[in-house]
Amino acid sequence: MARVLVVENDPLAARQIAAVVREELGHAAQVATSAAAARAAVADDLPDAVVIDYRLSAVHDGGDLVAELRARDPHLAVVVTTSPADVEATERARAAFGPLGHVARPVAASELLPRLHAALERARLERQVVRLERELDQRERALRTSRGQAERAAAQLASTSSELATATERLVVAEQLAAVGRVVTGIAHELGQQLALVGYAEAIKTRVAADPETVELADVIVRAQKRLLAMVDAIRDFSGGDTRPIAREPADLAAVVDEALALIAYDRDVKRCRVVRRLAAHPLCGLHRDKMAQVVINLVHNAALASGPGGEIEVAVAPDGPGAAVLTVTDRGAGMAADVLARLGEPFFTTRGDRGSGLGVGICRRIVEEHGGTLTFESSVGRGTIARVRLPTLEDA
DSSP states (O other), X not given: OOEEEEEXXXXXXXXXXXXXXXXXXXXXXXXXXXXXXXXXXTSSOOOSEEEEESOOOXXXXXXXXXXXXXXXXXXXXXXXXXXXXXXXXXXXXXXXXXXGGEEESSOOHHXXXXXXXXXXXXXXXXXXXXXXXXXXXXXXXXXXXXXXXXXXXXXXXXXXXXXXXXXXHHHHHHHHXXXXXXXXXXXXXXXXXXXXXXXXXXXXXXXXXXXXXXXHHHHHHHHHHHHHHHHHHHHHHHTTSOOSOOOOEEXXXXXXXXXXXXXXXXXXXXXXXXEEEEEOOOOEEEEOHHHHHHHHHHHHHHHHHHHOTXXXXXXXXXXXXXXXXXXXXXXXXXXXXXXXXXXXXOTTOOSSGGGOOSOXXXXXXXXXXXXXXXXXXXXXXXXXXXXXXXXXXXXXX
């Protein structure tokens, strides 16, 4: 049962319309004979429909009252009445509410009832559409939320899968290195003893000082001995033969870089390049000076090999946000493809053929990580490579 408000300035006509609504449609009907009375009647609760005289009085327009009520309920069912003699009001009413929303006075039940029933049904359908649209919007929001949760779960699963794959790769590498470590441990002592015999080349140099060619050959033997001993030590260190934590002390990172550059300045490959120092800061870090110098030497030497004669190598030290410093070694050489960059640091993987052992980057990365830092690379073919060492400064070291 609907609630219908009848607003007519003629009390008799209002009661007649209300009686028709009650008796023929079975709806509850309320009567108001002025705009003020209508506002009072709907102050707390709006009716389901309004049957209203479009020309309430010379002062109050029924259309204005309908506008007020529809501001509160856009779907309010409305049927307006006009006198056929009031041509202007009739035309305005029909223009505003359409032929199906208008009834001429005196109001006949046969004219009013189907229009009122249709207005109530349209209002019901409009409210249903609004409700369904609201439910659809809620379901769409819920679907978007569910989709977002599914995407986050998928991303988390992909991340977990990637981490698992990385962990598996590291486990395989660790097993390989463990095997290398066992082999190296078994042969290092014997190999060291045999290489020690090569030290007699130093004695030979003193006895044949007058023979430059023999001295030169002896120097070749001595250098080969040193390289072999260094390679054994590097393999032992990389394979985890020495598990003791490194001893660190407060040190100026820029000063350590200067020391390393002084050591490598006479390297044949480095001498062919132009090394540019850009030390914008002198951050204090907890460092093992020799090992960190080894990192700098290795990175600069790799940059020199990639650059070729006359190439420029930039070595820079700068702050990197609070509590961190960054060391970069930049070359503008050949660069590396993405697949090569992805394998950089993999044990025994080298791009230099017989000239490389494939251990240098891995050893550098391990040293940097022992300092609580990270070693990363950016590279593209034909544009060079940037090696970036990020280290905590002393307060976070």
